[in-house]
Amino acid sequence: MFSIVRFAFIIGVMLFTASYAASSKGLDTSWDMRYIDLSKAHREGRYDEAIQIADELIAVLKANSLLSSERMSSVMTKLGRIKSDQALYAEAHPHFIQALELSEKIFGVNSRDYEYSLMDVAGNHADQRQFEKAEEIYLQLLTLKEAKKDKQLSDIQVPLQALAHIYYEQGRLDDAERHILRALESSKADVMGVKFDGSAHAWQSLGAIDAARGKNKDAIAWHEKALKVLDKEFADSKKKWETAGNANYARLIACHERLAKLHGAIHNTKEAKKHEKRANQLKAEQPGEPMQLPEPWRQGVLPLR
Template sequence: LYYSQGRYSEAEPLYIQALALTRQLLGEEHPDVASSLNNLALLYYSQGRYSEAEPLYIQALALTRQLLGEEHPDVASSLNNLALLYYSQGRYSEAEPLYIQALALTRQLLGEEHPDVASSLNNLALLYYSQGRYSEAEPLYIQALALRRQLLGEEHPSVATSLNNLAVLYDSQDRYSETEPLYIQALALRRKLLGEEHPDVATSLNNLAYLYYSQGRYSEAEPLFIQALDIFERQLGVNHPNTVTTDNNLAYLRDRLD
């Protein structure tokens, strides 16, 4: 619950206690230990503490494979999580085969119409986007968005994520008229579902601000950058990559205004 609200400092000691207790009561070789390792790793990942997250993700994947076999949804989840970590570090060649395995396994085990398939499509699209492989990313993003709307309804955080990601892709191609309405929808949905103080709201504010900045709409961009930076600093700290990026964006904008 605390993790989902972006209250990471409150979540961490609870995750650590849960992991220790699970190990003590169930032993090292139990699926619940793998789940606890994964949860703690996800928290560290979300805080940009990648070097702490990686060994936990690797342990969780190995344990899940050992206990549940290769063909299990939890194996697909672990593959996806480790791939996301590698992706976030720019280790694209290590991330891609893991994402492809995760997508294939998820489709095989859960069928085409499952939220986890949408997540896998989204993640692989994000990797392609980051490599400039836009024509490969776009159809995957569109499939993921359609599937999430169909399965989860219009008002779900994952729909907001898909809207945002598709907007980022269009933004990178200077398709601004297609970008803006998607960013605005994503921001409104995140505010409604997650509250004003959530890091994802800050991400949406930053993205919309950067779009306005790119179009020379500086007076519209500046207050959004300021709001985003304030949320990131309070929720993630001043050294988190997202905070640093937004701080730099605001500095660039102010240089233009001087």
């Protein structure tokens, strides 16, 4: 099943590989290892330490005349995300802008690296509720993706879903619905040889729109439809790998929690408790650290209001 969470992971791997396959002129592997330390500190929420490591890495790049390199772009992106995770969106903005400028200079505007940086800038505007600026960039991104001869269906899903979020946040429900329906058309996708079905994301988003319109029963129907897909994906994952991945758990838990909220809104206590119980069961059996779904414009599902 296509998921922005899983797709974002693939993107992250691609970016990491692209950055460090670049020339290592003036650097040894200690820089790469220190970058891994930066990523770990960020992932574990040790933000002050992560920023200190980033400053060290930048100093090394400066000493080696590599401030215009792919590595610098990677560090700027990381700093932007560290600030964003702390809701310091205004402080994150210049880091994302610098990463975007470097991506354009190094890879060009038709590269995926540039598109990923563009998404970061647009998401930053959305985080600051600067919706007009975010919309302009996402429309630019959609145009770039649609113009590609070798585009995949999954390519246009990200800007379509992001635009839907922006319209939804502004109460423009018809516009949000139109973009979700278009994303649904391209929900079955092949990303780097892996087949995904993003229907469950789109159906839950349509449910959120109906809930915002006061149509809670219709919203529940959309979510029940999505739950069948998520349950199947979860079972298939367990059958193949003996355990479901954290992304499978996170999506399934979120759907049950949404259904509990929707049933609670129409005072269907029995169903609400059933879904709460199932969500708690999944949380208890989930292996490892729970996966935190990213901010709305990157996870592919409109939030319930």
